[in-house]
Every structure is written in structure tokens, then in C-alpha cells.
Amino acid sequence: MDNSKISVKNLDLFYGDFKALKNINIDIKEKGITALIGPSGCGKSTFLKTLNRMNDLVDNVKINGMVKIDKTDIYDTIDVNELRKKVGMVFQKPNPFPMSIYDNIAYGPRSHGIKDKKTLDELVEKSLRNAALWDEVKDRLKKSALGLSGGQQQRLCIARALAVEPDILLMDEPTSALDPIATLKIEELAIKLKKDYTIVIVTHSMQQAGRISDNTAFFLMGELIEYGITTKLFSNPIKKQTEDYITGRFG
Numbered sequence: 001m002d003n004s005k006i007s008v009k010n011l012d013l014f015y016g017d018f019k020a021l022k023n024i025n026i027d028i029k030e031k032g033i034t035a036l037i038g039p040s041g042c043g044k045s046t047f048l049k050t051l052n053r054m055n056d057l058v059d060n061v062k063i064n065g066m067v068k069i070d071k072t073d074i075y076d077t078i079d080v081n082e083l084r085k086k087v088g089m090v091f092q093k094p095n096p097f098p099m100s101i102y103d104n105i106a107y108g109p110r111s112h113g114i115k116d117k118k119t120l121d122e123l124v125e126k127s128l129r130n131a132a133l134w135d136e137v138k139d140r141l142k143k144s145a146l147g148l149s150g151g152q153q154q155r156l157c158i159a160r161a162l163a164v165e166p167d168i169l170l171m172d173e174p175t176s177a178l179d180p181i182a183t184l185k186i187e188e189l190a191i192k193l194k195k196d197y198t199i200v201i202v203t204h205s206m207q208q209a210g211r212i213s214d215n216t217a218f219f220l221m222g223e224l225i226e227y228g229i230t231t232k233l234f235s236n237p238i239k240k241q242t243e244d245y246i247t248g249r250f251g
């Protein structure tokens with residue numbers, strides 16, 4: 001599809017001899033939330049990491065096929081640092097750096113050459129506001145990020161990802177370590193951010209996929225079984241495997 005933000009064609013991924021992704025084809029439109037669901041070990045995280053080449057860091061990984069972002073093959077022509085600036089990532093466990101809240105957010109922009117204090121101050125405030133954290137931390141910016149609650153730390157990690165002004169945000173089970181209230185805040189935040197960003201989120205929770213995503217992709221044993229509009233996939237799945245999974249018959 002021509003207007004895809006992310007276009008994946010015939011993607012296979014091997015860990016050594018093990019084929020973890022099998023001929024994945026998917027087009028993801030700009031903006032909105034795409035949820036990746038499926039039972040443990042089906043390849044959701046592996047697929048997510050192909051979108052910013054995080055698998056490059058794993059030994060013995062072999063990838064065939066094509067991943068295009070904005071029509072550029074990310075395994076061919078693009079500089080990995082530029083790619084990771086454009087495609088931010090948030091992980092399962094909040095992982096703030098052991099430094100102040102301010103420095104956590106300023107870290108990315110500084111590493112991309114921004115030194116001016118006023119510019120950094122503005123970026124820090126904007127990113128924290130975007131991540132719905134500013135009001136809670138504006139009086140303690142110089143305090144350690146490790147003193148924040150788990151939910152605040154996860155929003156800090158989202159703010160840190162936003163600070164380098166990405167287009168795409170990858171989230172790998174971002175609420176699995178959080179309580180229900182912190183989870184709700186992250187979900188509300190994701191819904192707000194999807195107006196401006198293309199978000200791809202791995203979730204174990206079908207309820208979460210149903211609450212926040214526009215489109216859902218169901219994976220099973222390394223294959224993409226079904227992909228479509230979330231409400232339709234959950235109410236009227238095309239494939240039997242999808243129906244079995246969403247009705248709790250396996251997984």
C-alpha cells in the first residue's frame with residue numbers, strides 16, 4: 001500500500017536455526033494504534049523489534065524480506081541511529097537512567113547535539129507534558145528518576161522517547177509491570193498520543209487491545225494469522241485460530 005507508514009513484506013526471522021517469524025506481510029498506516037496480540041512465544045516482541053532493528057543486537061539473528069518505513073528499506077539504506085531517533089521504544093519494565101528526571105529527558109536531545117539550555121528546558125517540559133507527567137514532577141526535575149513510582153517511571157520513559165521527536169513509538173507490554181490505575185494512565189496517554197504518532201504495542205491483554213487500538217494483528221507460532229480493524233477482529237474474526245484465541249479456547 002502506498003500510504004503506509006510501515007510496510008513489511010515476506011519477513012522471516014531466524015534465531016540460529018529456529019524460525020521465529022514466518023513470512024510476515026503487514027502494512028501499518030500513519031498515526032493510530034496497532035496492537036500485536038497472541039500467546040506467549042508467538043513472536044510479538046520479535047516482530048516489534050524488527051521495526052527499529054533491535055534484533056541487530058542479538059547474536060545469530062538472520063532476517064529475510066523487507067521492512068520499509070516511509071518507503072525506505074530500514075535494513076538497506078538507513079543509518080541505525082537515525083532509525084532509532086525516528087522509531088522510539090518503551091519496554092515492559094520502566095528503565096529510567098540513574099540520573100535526574102531532567103537529565104533522563106535531556107539525554108537523547110543532548111546526544112543528538114542539542115546543548116542550548118533554553119532549548120533543552122523547552123524540550124524537557126514539552127516531552128513531560130506530552131507524557132502527562134509534567135504536573136507531577138515539575139517541582140522535582142533535579143531529583144533522581146529512580147524515586148518515581150513505577151507508573152511515573154513508565155511515563156518518564158515515554159517522555160524520554162518523545163524527547164527526540166520520533167514518528168513511531170514501539171511499546172512492548174508497557175503496562176505489564178504496573179497496577180490498574182497506572183495502567184489506565186498509560187492507556188489514556190496512548191490514546192492521546194495516537195493523534196500525533198504511529199504506535200505499535202505488544203499486549204498480553206485483549207481487553208487492553210480492545211480499549212486502545214484501532215487495528216489488531218494476531219500472531220500464532222511465528223505467523224501473522226489475522227490483521228484488521230480491532231472491533232471487527234474481536235467481534236467477527238475471519239480465521240478459526242483467531243476466534244479460538246479470542247474466545248479463550250487456547251493461549
Ligand SMILES: Nc1ncnc2c1ncn2[C@@H]1O[C@H](COP(=O)(O)OP(=O)(O)OP(=O)(O)O)[C@@H](O)[C@H]1O
Pocket residue numbers: 015018020038039040041042043044045046047058
Ligand atoms: N534471543 C533469542 N534467541 C533465541 N530464541 C529467541 C530469542 N528471543 C526470542 N526467542 C524465541 O522466539 C520465539 C518468539 O519469542 P518472542 O519473545 O518474540 O515471543 P512473544 O510473542 O513476544 O512472547 P511473550 O508474549 O512471552 O513475550 C520464542 O520461541 C522465543 O523462545
